[in-house]
Amino acid sequence: MTENAAVEVQKASRVYGAGSSAVRALDEVSLTIRRGEFFTLLGPSGCGKTTLLRLIAGFETPTTGQILIDGKDVSQTPPNQRRVNTVFQSYALFPHLTVSQNIGFGLEMLGRPRAQIKDAVARMLALVKMEKMADRRPQMLSGGQQQRVALARALAPEPEVLLLDEPLSALDLKLRKEMQLELKRLQTETGITFVFVTHDQEEALTMSDRIGVMSAGNLLQVGAPREIYNRPVNRFVADFIGETNFLTATIRNGIPRLSNGEAVQAKGPARLDGKTVTLAVRPEQVRIDPEGPIHATIAQTVYFGTDTHCHLRLADGTELVARLQSPPSGDIGLKAGEKVRIGFVPGAVQMLEG
Amino acid sequence: MARSSPARTGWLLSTPALILLFIGALGPLAIVVVYAFLEPGEYSGVVWNFSTEAWFRVFFERDIFDDTVSMADAHLTIFWRSVKLSLLTTFITFVIGFPTAWFIATRPPTQRAIWLFLITIPFWTNLLIRTFAIMEVVRNQGLLNSFLMWTGVIGRPLQILYTDTAVLIGMAYVYLPLMVLPLFAAIDRFDFKLIEAGYDLYASRTKVLRRVILPIVRPGIVAGSILVFVPSLGAYVTPRILGGGKNMMIGNFIELQFGQGRNWPLGAALSLILLLIVLVALIAYVRVTSNDGGRDGQT
Structure with missing residues (x-):
């Protein structure tokens, strides 16, 4: 509906279990993420932000409601047919493949010609400054380096939307600060829509174009960092941010x-x-x-x-x-x-x- | 230096292991090698004269009347049947064992122990008894044939007992746990997030299986295959009972030489051939599987 919407979530709910033990992880959430923006889902653990991310990625389907990517309803589309890639919290790099092979995996699965894959991998290695590690296995890399490879792997197929599930939480403070700037740089350079999930309000404030604050399966407020910080809509948002x-x-x-x-x-x-x-x-x-x-x-x-x-x-x-x-x-x-x-x-x- | 070097202490400490290794593995093997180059005694045992006759008789036979030499086709048939049945057993146990191991590894931790326990139950019973039980299932008036005739799929009982099929069924049943357990250990360590990562990166379900899951659990597949293939090749009880003595495997053939055949040197030579087949198979297997890592990338 909205002309420049990358992702539209329409009254999406996700219920786990059934009957009296059913857990409503997401409760009729509606949200529009604009093309090319750095959008952050912020909230404490268990608020439903990761569930929402998994719905967009396609790992789970909404119990009710729809997910639209690029204007098309993808609610029932499997993840391998969505132009969306994920950077996992645990990175989930393939241990049996080298850094280059990891980065090229997506393009290979899309059936791109070898020469094109090679070019893209070289470009991605340069983008995340990992040229020297091209032939290493992920186990031989530090946490920060694995993080870069995971990013490059998800960016290589040039997705419509890049989903990031608390990707910095395993890094130490100094590295985290560096990667925050790095992520922001990558987002600006590639122009790809980023949907970033975090429970760290400072991370959200420094990196995002817009933030969506979540609690108990509900989206409480969506707005620019300054708006969220200075004009919180309720006590929860005011308390959670700063x-x-x-x-x-x-x-x-x-x-x-x-x-x-x-x-x-x-x-x-x-x-x-x-x-x-x-x-x-x-x-x-x-x-x-x-x-x-x-x-x-x-x-x-x-x-x-x-x-x-x-x-x-x-x-x-x-x-x-x-x-x-x-x-x-x-x-x-x-x-x-x-x-x-x-x-x-x-x-x-x-x-x-x- | 006054103090003994760490290297020498190391050797000293490993003597119990070395002695055991010598008595348990190298010693008997040496006896087998020596016996393979002696002449057979008239009733059993060996005569201490050097001879390569046993090795000759492994592959060739001499006509009793005119001394013409021809290939020992019967022996080669036995070798081939052993290798074929062992490979098939390995394949069948993998096809059944992989989903089984996957199922167990994906249960909640509390249930896993129960499933693994169930897998090991057959080990509690004597192999002979279990083989007779299989016999009861596959014989002409047995469970399988009765069931198939009751459903009307077949009109007459199938002759399964005393065929290669019966031997195959028996071996697959006996060695299945040896495939399931190492596969379970490998799948249990597998990071299931990698499956999501594969789907996310545009791999279909079969591609995820072939390009992500199988390469990563490969050590378990290798271990399971070796654990099944090696004892299958030397199997004795199962082919003896279910194969009915006619469809011999190497193990039965070797036994024959030490028993009725009264040709110990030939038995020893056959044992060494068996060892050689296992060795060649293992080397080939390790080579094939270790090359995979470099093959499935694009760089």
Whole structure:
């Protein structure tokens, strides 16, 4: 339907088992992934993101609903007839084949001529900088190198969509950072649509064009990283992406007030008057401000180098974290037990349902 | 140096193994080799005179009256039947054993032990008794023929007992666990994600089987084939009972020489020929299978 959609998921559900023990891994999820974008499915383990990926790959068929790739319904099409390739979490490289043979496998199965396969393999080896390892077996490679081969193998047949199932989770932190940039570079260079699955919110924020946040088989919010971070639709998204402080407030005359009556600098729609809402505010948006409207006590301060985290307790017992930039001396000059007043950066407070 | 070198200590420590190897394997083999070059005694045993007559008689026979020499066709028929039946047994056990091993390896871990246990149950019973049981199944009034006649597929009982087919059925049954167990061990280690990877990369189901699964579980196939082929070639009990003495295999023929034939040197020479066939078969097999790795790529 959408002109430039690479993948369309229409009310797709996946149920495992039957009867009372049935598990609904995916619950009527609808989603459109645009051609050429880096799309990330983000959520905790068991949220259904891998199930959704497997539905797109064709390893499983939706219990109800449809999967469209390039405008065609492929819900019942086996994986070997979908122009989609997967980079597996465990890489799943063929141990009996060399790096070159692994990369050429897809093209060989598609029945491409030998010369063309050879060219493509050489191009892929160069793309992932593995030329020197062409004749090695996967077992002789490090985790990072195996990762590159898995990528090259999945990219070689030039799929419509490349699916990546937590491909970086087995790498150490430094290598993971490198591969994040590498993946982004590959995606830009090849122009192929990437669908990336991760539970790491930082990974999602740094690499993606758009993110879909999932929980318990549902897609909660789809949007650009900034949108997801700054305008979370509910408490789960706000909590899952980055660190967030939550405050409970009641709206009176359009102004949210804490239980002791202190007003929060935010605007509540008049229709919510008298209702209790949850306010979310990021730690970096909290200020220690002698003019601030809210009274708080400092519980403790934790030094993180560039930042100092200041744990605060409000009058009603709510705990709040303020992330303050460390001054040159390194000491922000606040002691545990000290009474302060705080405020929020204008526009930083989100009002959430639930 | 005052202290003994590690190499010498190593030799010392391995003497028990070496002694066992000598007494158990090399010693008897040496006796067989020596006997193959002696003359047969009148009633049994050997006469200590060097002779290559036994080797001559393996392949040729001399006419009693005019001493003309001709090929020993009967012997060659026995060799060929042994090799043919052993290869067929290996093939049949593989065709039945592979799906069986796959089935067991894909069960939940708690059920696997039960299936493996069931596979090993035939080992509990004496080979002779199991072979007689097969006889009961394939004989003219046996289970198989009765069933086939009851269903109306055949009008008269099939003569299966005392044919090569009966020997084949018996050997396939007896050696099946030896194929299933190494195959199971190989499939159990197999990473099933690789099947998905194959499908994902445009391989059809048969291509996944041929290009991904079989090459990776090859060590299990090789081990199973050797474990079935080698004892099949030397089988004695099964062809003796199910083949009825007429359809001999090498094992029965060798036994004949040490028993009724009273020609120990010929028996020894035949044993060495059997050893040679096994050796050639193994070398050929290892060569064929180890070349595969380089063959199935495009580079």
